[in-house]
Amino acid sequence: MREENTLWTYHDFIKKVNEIYDIDLSLYKEAQMKRRITSLRNKNSYDNFYLYFKAIQENRTLLEEFLKRITINVSEFFRNPRRWDVLRDKVIPTLITEKNSLTIWSAACSTGEEPYSLAIMLMESFPNIHFKILATDLDEVILKQAQEGSYHEKALKEVPKYLKLKYFTQNNESFQVIDQMKKHITFKKHDLLKDAYPTNVDLIVCRNVLIYFTEEAKKMIYDKLSRALIKEGVLFIGSTEQIFEPNSYNLHILDTFFYQKKYF
Numbered sequence: 001m002r003e004e005n006t007l008w009t010y011h012d013f014i015k016k017v018n019e020i021y022d023i024d025l026s027l028y029k030e031a032q033m034k035r036r037i038t039s040l041r042n043k044n045s046y047d048n049f050y051l052y053f054k055a056i057q058e059n060r061t062l063l064e065e066f067l068k069r070i071t072i073n074v075s076e077f078f079r080n081p082r083r084w085d086v087l088r089d090k091v092i093p094t095l096i097t098e099k100n101s102l103t104i105w106s107a108a109c110s111t112g113e114e115p116y117s118l119a120i121m122l123m124e125s126f127p128n129i130h131f132k133i134l135a136t137d138l139d140e141v142i143l144k145q146a147q148e149g150s151y152h153e154k155a156l157k158e159v160p161k162y163l164k165l166k167y168f169t170q171n172n173e174s175f176q177v178i179d180q181m182k183k184h185i186t187f188k189k190h191d192l193l194k195d196a197y198p199t200n201v202d203l204i205v206c207r208n209v210l211i212y213f214t215e216e217a218k219k220m221i222y223d224k225l226s227r228a229l230i231k232e233g234v235l236f237i238g239s240t241e242q243i244f245e246p247n248s249y250n251l252h253i254l255d256t257f258f259y260q261k262k263y264f
Contacts, residue, residue, distance in 0.1 A: 010034045013049035020057070023138070024193055025070065027217035033070065040069050064141050077113045077120075077151075078158040079207070080239050084117070086255050088125050091234050094254070095202050101130040105198055105228065107190070107206040109135040112146025113155055114205060119181045120159075120167050134198055136190030147187050149177035192221050197228040204229060208238030222249050229261040 014025040014033075025033055044062065046052040056063045078084045095102060102122070106115040115135035122131050137143050153173055156164060168175040192209075204225055210218050225235055226249040237243065237257050246252055251259040 008048055008050040008053070010037070010049060013037070013053055016053055023070070023191070027193055027214050028070075028212050029214060032212060036069060037066075040066065067139055068141060076155045076158065077117045079113070079117075081158050083236070083239070083257055084121065086258065087236065088121055090255060091203070091236070091258055092122070092126060092129075094260075095232070095234060096126070096129055100128060102132075102202045103198075103200060104131060104133045104203045104205070105201045106133055106135040107192060107204060107225075108209040109137050109143075109146060109187075111142055111151075112149060112185075112187070113151070114207070115146070115185050115187075116149065116177050116181055118205065119184050120163060122184075123167075123181070124163065131184060133185045134201075135185050135187045137187075138189065138191050140189055143187050143189060147182075149182060151175050151177075192224075193217065197224045199228055200230050201228050202230055202233050203236065204233070205236045206238075207236065208241065210237070210241055222251075226250050226261055231261055231263065233261045235259045235261075 010030075011026075018024045018026070041049065041052040044052070044055065046055060056066050092102075104115075104118060106118060109115050112135060115133045118133055119131075122129060135146065137146070151168075151174070153175060156168070156175055164170075164175065167178055167181060169178065170176075192206075206225060210221060213221065222243060229235065234254060235251065235258070237259070239257060241257070243249070243251065243259060246259055249259075250261055250263055252262050254260040
């Protein structure tokens with residue numbers, strides 16, 4: 001081992017991660033991501049970034065732990081319920097004024113609570129609307145959990161009891177989504193930073209993930225999200241986020257955290 005390898009900096013580490021795993025961590029806010037990775041490295045008792053990188057290359061469990069740690073997987077059903085009320089009462093009616101079908105993209109969907117929440121809302125409140133949901137995330141391990149659709153009761157704290165009974169089957173403390181919901185959802189791996197975006201989408205839900213990106217990366221992603229929408233389509237972002245100068249992306253504020261595509 002060359003001595004300089006033991007002196008890798010954080011920037012050496014993320015450069016190698018990009019080369020080998022095609023994940024560009026330089027587009028994430030450095031202080032937050034460096035703290036997250038350093039904490040994980042130290043937890044596993046590696047003294048430097050070089051040794052930790054070699055370890056994740058050779059140990060699948062460490063690699064999966066690393067990928068899970070660098071992605072944002074905090075989610076629950078109907079997170080921030082007041083925003084879901086706006087989605088149900090204002091946004092969806094706007095989108096179906098002249099049609100009875102919807103194409104929805106749940107971007108950075110984590111363990112699946114968000115796309116399943118969308119399915120419940122649409123099946124419950126808009127039973128005559130045909131819809132399909134594309135649910136994507138960078139983390140394949142997390143996507144597998146989402147496809148399984150099994151959740152602890154704490155993830156369903158915002159779900160009324162009658163909806164739990166209707167859309168889940170309970171097994172001790174585990175709640176399994178019914179197969180009827182799964183038929184509307186396609187799960188797929190997707191990297192917001194480098195993969196092609198879907199097109200002609202009516203509603204994009206991309207919440208509480210862009211706060212971890214640099215301003216340059218945010219601008220690129222917002223531009224691509226806007227291009228993915230149909231005219232009059234809507235982008236739903238998280239409560240920790242805000243789009244400055246939405247007009248530059250052909251967006252205008254429809255409601256708090258909701259942006260509609262317009263041409264100016």
